[in-house]
Amino acid sequence: MQVQTELQPSAVTTGEPVIVVDRLTTGYYREPVLQEISFAVPRGALVGVIGPNGGGKSTLFRVIVGLLKPWQGRVLVGGRSARPSPDIAYIPQIHAVDWAFPVTVWDVVMMGRYPRLGLLRRPGARDRELAEWALERVRMHDFQAKPIGALSGGQRQRVFLARALAQEPSILLFDEPVSGVDAPTQHFIFELLEQLCAEGRTALVASHDLSCVAQRFSQVLLLNRRMFGFGPPERVFTEELLNQTFDTHLLLLRYGDRVIVVESPEDGTSAC
């Protein structure tokens, strides 16, 4: 089966699924982290992967990019078994990156072009154009000469998003993009992700923060080692399912189309 990777501006969330996860079980060192996960993501979807820390969100992403093999079941991306490729952009949690490394914003974004270039080829005019375009898109163009260590958390996330865009992917996997990031940047990142999905790219976003992101997704996967729900947010974001997923007592308050989650009792309120 051949799946077209050309991006279609008018693409909608229908047709052949781009990612199929079918009865997936996997983990590390014989210790299962994910068990019996099944869902399918249509092209153009913006999927929230929601669950507590340690619930297997990053593990799921590692399987979809092909860094971790399924023990049981299968994971198909574009109709083929998942394997590393420049067509999938994976933005790991930013605390995994070494900020003392002597590279500038421009250097980092350019890295997005390296896998497409192949061995022995140096970046050319088209690669520089794409890097410029990606920096414009995340509004970090004026920062291109800055060392990566001099940026704020939100700016770092934008730079890594730019690197992912420079890669020309049809799928983006974004791990905890809003943790440690200021509210305007959160808003900006989600606006951009919505645009990218409207253009026909597919995005999966992991988050343990519920209230800020609830309305943004076309689909939500509730994940805590097992799957507790998958579907549109208005169907999946119920008090019952969320409390099962997080194994706590959350109160869900709805004000019109806004949802506010109150963690009880002493964790305080998380809202935006």
Added chain:
Amino acid sequence: MLVDLLLEPLRYGFLLRGLAAAVLIGIICAVIGTYVVLKGFAFIGDALAHIAFTGIVVAFLAGFVFYLGALVAAVAAGLGIGLIQRRVGLRTDTAIGILFSGIFAFGIVLMSVGIKTYTVDLFSYVFGDILSVRPRDLLVILGLGGLVLLLIGLLYKELLFVSFDPVAAEANGLPGGALQLLLLTLLSITVVASVQAVGVVLVVAMLVTPSATAYLLTDRFHRMMLLGAGLGALSALVGFYLSYYLNVPSGGTIVLVASALFALVALLSPRRAQLRLLVRG
């Protein structure tokens, strides 16, 4: 007058060879040292040098060329360390420490037991002797060093991506594991090329110090590499002349010059914060 002082030692072939070897080693060590400093491989480099020594002793007893013994031992150790790291994670320094000091001790004992009858002093490999570099050794240093520089040049962008962000690089389809093993192999080769001239104990200083000095002076990767190579070559050059005129060991003098350059830059650098980043790791 100064020119005479500079040219005088070069009238002797063995001194000229020693100088050429020292400068070459200064350059190669600093280029691979850029990765050593940024990835925290200093301890691994030290271990490889000690393991290479045992390889030298074994090769000597068995009647091989000593480079062959050193190369086999160091590359095998480098690959072994790489595999351990990938399987177990990052806290491997204890395992490396146990393994390398054990193998080094074996080399020391083997040397004292096996080489009694020879006049050859393998201890020169422990502290290094630049004046013992024969024409054939210079060719080997040139060959091994050239190979290291060539591969780093060809795979520059891939090695940069994998060093900076290994997970993303691998997810994008770069062979992350293979590139990391290649880096350790290149480190092993560099150590072997350097061991005769600067010695087992001081190789790590040549790997780390010039590159760390360069790190304080720039925030671009390629500049750190070029600047480090320049500082490594400068340390070798100045150290060589100082050791000649003061009649002190060359390996130690070269490293002292590199250390002095680092201290100078660290004190004067406007980027003192960089130093803290580097030391904290």
